[in-house]
Amino acid sequence: MVYICRMSKEITITSGNFEAEVINASMPVLLDFWAPWCNPCKMIAPFIEQIADENEGRLKVGKINVDDESDLAARHNVVSIPTLAVYKNGELVFIQAGARPKAEIEKIIADYW
Numbered sequence: 001m002v003y004i005c006r007m008s009k010e011i012t013i014t015s016g017n018f019e020a021e022v023i024n025a026s027m028p029v030l031l032d033f034w035a036p037w038c039n040p041c042k043m044i045a046p047f048i049e050q051i052a053d054e055n056e057g058r059l060k061v062g063k064i065n066v067d068d069e070s071d072l073a074a075r076h077n078v079v080s081i082p083t084l085a086v087y088k089n090g091e092l093v094f095i096q097a098g099a100r101p102k103a104e105i106e107k108i109i110a111d112y113w
Helices: 018-023 039-054 070-075 102-110
Strands: 029-034 060-065 083-088 091-097
Touching: 018 029, 018 060, 029 039, 039 060, 039 102, 083 102
Parallel strands: 029 060
Antiparallel strands: 029 083, 083 091
């Protein structure tokens, strides 16, 4: 299953595009590890979408469906979702599981600009 928000700036991250979209990104990258059956993931999805739209051009936001991309989830030791991760200059600088309010997500990413 591919997750695409029609009006959002979020991108779907896969094993095939991970290096190009995340490791080689010219800006910080917020990753949302999620699954379609996960209620907490659905709860924060609008926040993630808003953050992507509000920060276009200075933050890349990617969604990783853990059901489809179990290798990426395993590589990041994701055992609970939602899990948010931040990459900066090709390096993982933050990762934490759990739903959180939009303001807290914004504070997390602001630490890496």
